[in-house]
Amino acid sequence: MGGAALAVRDLVAGYGPVSALRDVSIDVPDGAVVTVLGGNGAGKSTLLRAISRTLSFHGGAMTGGSVTLDGRPLDGRGADRVVAAGVSQVPEGRQVFARMTVEDNLRAGALGARGPRTAKAAALRRVHELFPVLAERARQQAGLLSGGEQQMLAVGRALMASPRLLLLDEPSLGLAPLMAARIGDTIREINGQGTSVLLVEQNAALALRLATHAYVLEVGEVTLSGPAAELAASDEVRRRYLGVVDETAADDASRATAAHPVLSRWEDSR
Ligand SMILES: Nc1ncnc2c1ncn2[C@@H]1O[C@H](COP(=O)(O)OP(=O)(O)O)[C@@H](O)[C@H]1O
Numbered sequence: 001m002g003g004a005a006l007a008v009r010d011l012v013a014g015y016g017p018v019s020a021l022r023d024v025s026i027d028v029p030d031g032a033v034v035t036v037l038g039g040n041g042a043g044k045s046t047l048l049r050a051i052s053r054t055l056s057f058h059g060g061a062m063t064g065g066s067v068t069l070d071g072r073p074l075d076g077r078g079a080d081r082v083v084a085a086g087v088s089q090v091p092e093g094r095q096v097f098a099r100m101t102v103e104d105n106l107r108a109g110a111l112g113a114r115g116p117r118t119a120k121a122a123a124l125r126r127v128h129e130l131f132p133v134l135a136e137r138a139r140q141q142a143g144l145l146s147g148g149e150q151q152m153l154a155v156g157r158a159l160m161a162s163p164r165l166l167l168l169d170e171p172s173l174g175l176a177p178l179m180a181a182r183i184g185d186t187i188r189e190i191n192g193q194g195t196s197v198l199l200v201e202q203n204a205a206l207a208l209r210l211a212t213h214a215y216v217l218e219v220g221e222v223t224l225s226g227p228a229a230e231l232a233a234s235d236e237v238r239r240r241y242l243g244v245v246d247e248t249a250a251d252d253a254s255r256a257t258a259a260h261p262v263l264s265r266w267e268d269s270r
């Protein structure tokens with residue numbers, strides 16, 4: 001299946017008179033996990049919506065800059081064409097279809113995908129392997145799943161299009177720590193299968209454990225970026241996003257990312 005490289009350059013976006021992103025540039029190398037950290041209202045969801053071309057569904061627009069996937073422009077296409085190009089988004093707040101069954105939710109995820117039926121069958125097998133509970137609950141209404149299971153379904157639905165780049169909008173939000181950690185493990189597994197990942201999170205400890213490279217977004221601008229291990233070790237990130245009192249989480253994050261084998265590959269490819 002393989003991954004894809006994303007390049008966002010000087011992105012400007014907003015909602016009518018509200019400016020949300022100013023000159024944001026971000027790279028996701030092929031096969032990498034990159035995270036964008038930022039508090040509420042920083043512009044994280046706007047960034048993902050600009051990439052997936054879904055800003056207009058929220059009354060927003062991209063007014064400057066460019067987004068390319070493997071060098072080909074994504075901007076100017078419709079949202080369906082972006083999915084067909086290999087980019088799937090797991091939206092903020094999961095947004096599963098509560099009254100539909102689990103299997104119909106997954107089927108909906110395959111709608112925009114290119115490729116033969118066999119590719120969809122393979123995608124479904126992959127999703128069921130990653131999340132056996134989605135096979136067990138196939139006939140159940142999605143709204144009856146727990147929060148963590150709904151997040152699994154949202155990720156599974158996005159994987160049904162066999163994306164080469166997965167966009168994740170705060171997948172750990174509202175989940176108990178253990179469930180958030182499980183989602184984290186799954187993200188690593190999905191990435192291990194070759195899919196590039198752009199993860200936006202307020203949960204910096206989790207995100208920095210998974211990512212090789214990180215950006216900090218503050219009120220619509222990138223204020224800090226670098227290898228995740230360096231950000232995890234920086235005083236500013238520790239204070240603002242990992243919390244001064246949470247020294248253990250900061251240490252864990254920097255140790256885990258320092259040991260991450262893909263780190264040198266990112267640096268090589270720069
Ligand atoms: N649908 C919308 N209509 C108007 N303004 C919005 C909308 N969505 C987000 N915004 C504004 O855009 C800015 C960035 O928001 P958002 O991208 O949702 O941030 P984050 O995801 O980091 O919390 C905020 O000022 C927010 O109020």
Ligand SMILES: [Mg+2]
Nearest residue numbers: 044045046092
């Ligand atoms: Mg958001």
